[in-house]
Amino acid sequence: MSLPEDGAPVQFETHIKPLFRDKDRQSMRMHFDLGSYEDVSDAADRILERLRGGSMPCDGAWPPQQVEAFERWVDGGKLP
Numbered sequence: 001m002s003l004p005e006d007g008a009p010v011q012f013e014t015h016i017k018p019l020f021r022d023k024d025r026q027s028m029r030m031h032f033d034l035g036s037y038e039d040v041s042d043a044a045d046r047i048l049e050r051l052r053g054g055s056m057p058c059d060g061a062w063p064p065q066q067v068e069a070f071e072r073w074v075d076g077g078k079l080p
């Protein structure tokens with residue numbers, strides 16, 4: 001897993017997709033595919049809300065740096 005450097009553009013393939021485990025992808029497949037750029041882009045607001053609130057992943061909140069990376073990806077225009 002490689003978190004984006006300070007100020008660097010955040011990209012889905014490089015920085016965001018690797019944050020999701022196989023378990024996350026399997027658990028959420030009825031809702032969306034966490035491995036898909038299109039699905040994660042479409043659900044980004046709902047995903048960010050859960051990540052911030054700490055209710056997802058179901059087995060433990062992400063560390064703040066990961067939530068920040070996701071937030072920066074959204075704010076940066078959801079680069080592929």
Ligand code: HEM
Pocket residue numbers: 020023024027028031032043046047050051056057058059
């Ligand atoms: C980083 C990983 C994950 C993200 C971003 C995520 C995101 C979300 C979101 C946004 C919802 C609301 C439904 C929707 O908006 O379509 C949701 C629901 C749900 N997730 Fe996840 N999830 C993750 C991992 C997991 C894991 C590991 C589990 C447990 C095995 C899980 C179980 C559920 C269940 C049971 C619901 C439906 C009940 C509810 O809304 O609380 N998720 N998740």
